[in-house]
Amino acid sequence: MSCEAGVSLDAWLAALAEPGTVRPVLNAPNPVLAREGDEVDPTDPAVLRLAADLVATMRVSRGCVGLAAPQIGESAKVFAVDVTGHPKAVTVHGTFVLCNATVVSATRWRPGREGCLSVPDLTGDVKRASRVVVEGALPGTGEPVRLTTDGFEARALQHEIDHCAGMLFLDRVAGAHALYQRKVYL
Amino acid sequence: MDELAITVIGRDRPGIVADVAEALADLGANLTDSTMTRLRGHFAMTLVCTGPDAGDVEAALGPLAVRGRLLATVRAVGPEEVTTPTGEPYVLSVHGADRLGIVAAVTRVVAEAGGNITDLTTRLAGPLYVLVAEVELPPGTAPQTEERLNAAAAGLGVDVVLRRAESDVL
Numbered sequence: 001m002s003c004e005a006g007v008s009l010d011a012w013l014a015a016l017a018e019p020g021t022v023r024p025v026l027n028a029p030n031p032v033l034a035r036e037g038d039e040v041d042p043t044d045p046a047v048l049r050l051a052a053d054l055v056a057t058m059r060v061s062r063g064c065v066g067l068a069a070p071q072i073g074e075s076a077k078v079f080a081v082d083v084t085g086h087p088k089a090v091t092v093h094g095t096f097v098l099c100n101a102t103v104v105s106a107t108r109w110r111p112g113r114e115g116c117l118s119v120p121d122l123t124g125d126v127k128r129a130s131r132v133v134v135e136g137a138l139p140g141t142g143e144p145v146r147l148t149t150d151g152f153e154a155r156a157l158q159h160e161i162d163h164c165a166g167m168l169f170l171d172r173v174a175g176a177h178a179l180y181q182r183k184v185y186l
Numbered sequence: 187m188d189e190l191a192i193t194v195i196g197r198d199r200p201g202i203v204a205d206v207a208e209a210l211a212d213l214g215a216n217l218t219d220s221t222m223t224r225l226r227g228h229f230a231m232t233l234v235c236t237g238p239d240a241g242d243v244e245a246a247l248g249p250l251a252v253r254g255r256l257l258a259t260v261r262a263v264g265p266e267e268v269t270t271p272t273g274e275p276y277v278l279s280v281h282g283a284d285r286l287g288i289v290a291a292v293t294r295v296v297a298e299a300g301g302n303i304t305d306l307t308t309r310l311a312g313p314l315y316v317l318v319a320e321v322e323l324p325p326g327t328a329p330q331t332e333e334r335l336n337a338a339a340a341g342l343g344v345d346v347v348l349r350r351a352e353s354d355v356l
Contacts (some may be wrong), residue, residue: 028314029283034345089330127352170281171347176318177304 020052022060023072027167028119030085032070036166037077042099042142047078051097051139054080064117066156068163071118076178077101078139079160088152098145101136101161103129112155114169115182123180178180189218189241191237191263196256199343205254206231207279209246212240213238226310273322275304275351278335282344291338292317292346299331300324313342320351 019079025033040047050069058067058080066085068079082095106129115123132154134147159169173179195205203222210217215235222231237262240262247258280292289308296303296319305320323331339346 010282027312028281029344034282117313121314122309122316134200167347168281170316170318171279171345172349172350173277173279175277176307176320178317179307179309179318181309181311 020049020054020056022056023053025057025061025067025071025117026073028170030073030118032073032075033118033163033168034166035070035075037068037070037075037164039100040076040078042137042139043171047076047099050074050078051080051099054097055082055095056080058082060142061117065152066160067117068160070163070166076164077164079164081156081160083156084151086152091149091153092150093147093149093153097139098134098136098147099139099142101134101157101164103132103158103161104135104146105131106135106158107131108150111174113180114155114159116159116169119168119170121182122170123167125178126169126172127174128158130154132157134161156173188262189234189265190215190238190240192231192233192235192243192247193339194229194233194251194256194258195229196254198224198227199254202229202256203231204256205250206233206247206256206258209250210225210235210238210243213242213246215243230274271302271304272333273324274328275353276301276321276323276328276348277351278317278319278321279347279349280315280317280339280344281311282315282339282342284310285342285344288342288344289317290314291342292335293335294321295331295338296321296323299327299334301327301331321348324339 054067057065057072065083066079066081069076077100078097080097083089084092084094108130109127110130111125111127113123114126129152134157137144196202213280215237217233217235220233240260243260251258301321301323303319303321307318309316335346335348
């Protein structure tokens with residue numbers, strides 16, 4: 001891996017000149033959400049357009065801190081994350097999109113409540129690693145990125161990587177009493 | 187001492203728990219285990235208590251049931267049998283488009299594997315049906331059970347995940 005995140009992510013975002021298109025978000029039980037996404041070529045211009053669309057759609061969706069390609073109907077291992085300004089976030093890397101990302105290290109498991117734009121009526125308690133190292137590639141240049149993060153951003157990354165594998169938080173809820181009807185919509 | 191198994195269900199409104207709990211407390215009933223929740227606008231209570239006679243509880247809940255438009259049942263059951271779990275704990279998650287028979291098909295697979303369901307919740311959220319169950323499976327049977335669950339899920343067009351339950355003690 002060539003570099004830690006930070007600098008390269010900022011440069012990447014500046015290079016994302018093309019404004020994305022806001023796309024409709026699919027809800028479960030749409031089968032695309034349950035399908036494992038394909039690995040992508042991060043240098044493919046279509047993947048860069050998909051990245052721009054994910055960022056654009058994430059930005060107009062209230063309370064949305066991450067969005068994966070299957071959620072906008074593309075069965076691909078690409079997702080956007082931005083936890084900037086979120087009260088639960090400690091480490092924040094700003095807005096970024098990763099391709100073919102995997103968790104290479106996961107420690108300090110903690111329970112936490114999760115919701116999902118694609119499961120609007122339910123939330124659930126899910127145990128996730130609160131420190132992770134994630135490796136992926138930036139769309140466009142294909143530059144490899146190794147990202148170390150914690151807390152809420154780590155949770156968001158794991159949630160999105162799950163989406164790319166065809167998994168929802170519903171597949172990871174802690175038990176029969178860990179699923180809740182959403183009472184407050186953002 | 188015998189225990190009473192009590193169920194109360196009615197259209198949700200403020201005060202149901204207070205009314206029922208007060209009636210039981212007045213009879214000296216010791217509320218041992220209970221679970222109470224709202225199910226699609228109905229409030230459902232399942233209680234186990236010790237102390238009073240079933241007849242006394244029925245008499246106390248009768249007027250409340252009429253006045254509060256509740257459906258209450260009371261049944262004396264034997265004392266608790268201490269059972270130690272012999273299986274391995276798993277969490278089973280199922281979700282997909284709502285259709286008839288999801289719970290029946292999935293729980294039948296668990297039963298045929300000799301598994302015991304200890305807790306189960308289902309939620310219907312728009313077109314999405316979700317089932318989460320806590321299950322004890324006989325040691326060594328999980329891989330085969332998972333295979334059969336996947337086959338049943340494929341037939342129903344739903345997704346199923348069986349995973350080992352957390353056993354951390356903090």
